Amino acid sequence: MWKRARVPKSGDIEDEKLKKTMDKIDECIRLKHEGELDTNMLEEDLLSYALQKSEHSGRVRAVGSYITPSVFFKYPKERRQHMRKDEMKNTEMHKVIEEYANIVKNLQERVSQLEAEKEKDKDTEEKGSCSIKQPCLWMDEETDKDKNNVDEVVLIDKVDAVKGVARSLEFTSPPQKAANHKVVNESKVKCFDSLHTSLKMLCRYVDKHLTNGEGIFVQFDFDIFGKPFELYVHADDIVDFCELEPISGNCIVVYMWHLYKKLKNSSVSHRFCFVDPFDVSYVNKYKHDARTLALANRLENISPGQLVICPCNIKDHWILTVLDPHKEIIYHFDSLGECMFDNTWKTIVNTAIYMFNAKLQKRGKKQITWELMKCPIQPDFKQCGFFLLRFMKDIIENTIESGSCSLRLLDNQTYDRKDIDEVRVEWASMLMENI
Structure with a gap:
């Protein structure tokens, strides 16, 4: 309807800008049908998406008089308000996830640093006297009090602990709920x-x-x-x-x-x-x-x-x-x-x-x-x-x-x-x- 209202009786469109806009609308429709475009139907449809203009608060473009966004998109006012709140929550959630990502990055860098220190310590021990027996990592604590052994075990524990925290943060994100639907058990x-x-x-x-x-x-x-x-x-x-x-x-x-x-x-x-x-x-x-x-x-x-x-x-x-x-x-x-x-x-x-x-x-x-x-x-x-x-x-x-x-x-x-x-x-x- 939006396109028809702008086509003259002759059928020829001389305005190049209008032609481009109509082509963009057709392209958006094609992408939508092929599942490659997902518009936020709460606030915009394909037309407002193609025009890059937000939907009018009191009506919906090109669908006739008295058709408000709440009617056209089938969302009552209260539901729209709740969904906007959820969108704000999602924005905050993305910020939290970004913070998690930064933490993961720092922890992974720390893991690499600790592993490098571990390899360095091993190289140092291997360069020592060959007559000295290398400590056993899993020897009972009461039978071996060697300080190097204890330090190495502690180092390994640190690496594993940091790795575990990094994996936990990397693969776990805050649970999300869809708007206006109560959790049912x-x-x-x-x-x-x-x-x-x-x-x-x-x-x-x-x-x-x-x-x-x-x-x-x-x-x-x-x-x-x-x-x-x-x-x-x-x-x-x-x-x-x-x-x-x-x-x-x-x-x-x-x-x-x-x-x-x-x-x-x-x-x-x-x-x-x-x-x-x-x-x-x-x-x-x-x-x-x-x-x-x-x-x-x-x-x-x-x-x-x-x-x-x-x-x-x-x-x-x-x-x-x-x-x-x-x-x-x-x-x-x-x-x-x-x-x-x-x-x-x-x-x-x-x-x-x-x-x-x-x-x-x-x-x-x-x-x-x-x-x-x-x-x-x-x-x-x-x-x-x-x-x-x-x-x-x-x-x-x-x-x-x-x-x-x-x-x-x-x-x-x-x-x-x-x-x-x-x-x-x-x-x-x-x-x-x-x-």
């Missing part, structure tokens, strides 16, 4: 013994490999959200999932990936389309215009009869919205019933449908139909995310099995622990495939 998963085998295996992996903020990398097909998408599932995501605590968007997206794979291998893959929940969910100080635009963009290529699966978090509560844009009908699933119905979300979805109609040059209805669907009710305030996963599972798997989609199948149903555990096991197995 085995005691974090309190219900470990009651977990299914696949969840236990995942917890063991967390205990062994994800102790310092590392994550399990998951890369998605372009088609699932109509864009490149990848993420890291961290230890705190997994622990909360195993403990039946409120789950993150990372957990939701991983299960959507599982359902997408099942759909892809079926004859009804054309019936559903998925929306990235990070694009449409509530974030503090996030303009709902950006959420509307993201949803409208996702609806652009929806064909008649295709349903749009859209999980959304509305202020710490997960709901499921299924859209039929061509019929202008919205199906609303909420495991808390109607008590959490969000008018802002309704406005966002309605506006996205109006934009969809305008794109098709279609007049559309005066009022979009919202159907509040009957569905199982969660037993506590923590399990909305798990019920959301089960809603999607039942809708999609029933469509695969029957060949037709029925959104009424959840009427008068209830979920017990076994129903939720089926989802948890599938989720854990899906995640283990990416390890």
Whole structure:
């Protein structure tokens, strides 16, 4: 978009400086795709890197109005502040490492000096009287009190000691933690013994490999959200999932990936389309215009009869919205019933449908139909995310099995622990495939 805005209608760019800048942008994109360039996405993207100008504090270049750095880079303000602190810590850590390197260098020089002194002492002894027996280095102290022997042993001990310290400093560096991810140990998963085998295996992996903020990398097909998408599932995501605590968007997206794979291998893959929940969910100080635009963009290529699966978090509560844009009908699933119905979300979805109609040059209805669907009710305030996963599972798997989609199948149903555990096991197995 930045490049297009600077190309005249004729298509000819006469400004040599601008040509060089555009060439540099193309080169940065190539290096990024080949894995040779790693920009700090917290503060800059490829464009700001190529321009050698820091990103604007209130917006992101070339992505449209109302798109702030926190929205575009998916880092809330609090997280950015923490990560900046961690960057400062990393700077201090580099200073410490440099000090260690200087110490190692000095110690290595001292080792060389002591070894030279040792060789010098040996040469001196070898030049002495041949009738004098050379001292044994490992002779018992009580049987040999020879001063030269003692001095030589002390010298060797000094050399070995200094060498040991030098090696210790040379190969040991301060441990580092990734920003905003708590350290997890085995005691974090309190219900470990009651977990299914696949969840236990995942917890063991967390205990062994994800102790310092590392994550399990998951890369998605372009088609699932109509864009490149990848993420890291961290230890705190997994622990909360195993403990039946409120789950993150990372957990939701991983299960959507599982359902997408099942759909892809079926004859009804054309019936559903998925929306990235990070694009449409509530974030503090996030303009709902950006959420509307993201949803409208996702609806652009929806064909008649295709349903749009859209999980959304509305202020710490997960709901499921299924859209039929061509019929202008919205199906609303909420495991808390109607008590959490969000008018802002309704406005966002309605506006996205109006934009969809305008794109098709279609007049559309005066009022979009919202159907509040009957569905199982969660037993506590923590399990909305798990019920959301089960809603999607039942809708999609029933469509695969029957060949037709029925959104009424959840009427008068209830979920017990076994129903939720089926989802948890599938989720854990899906995640283990990416390890």
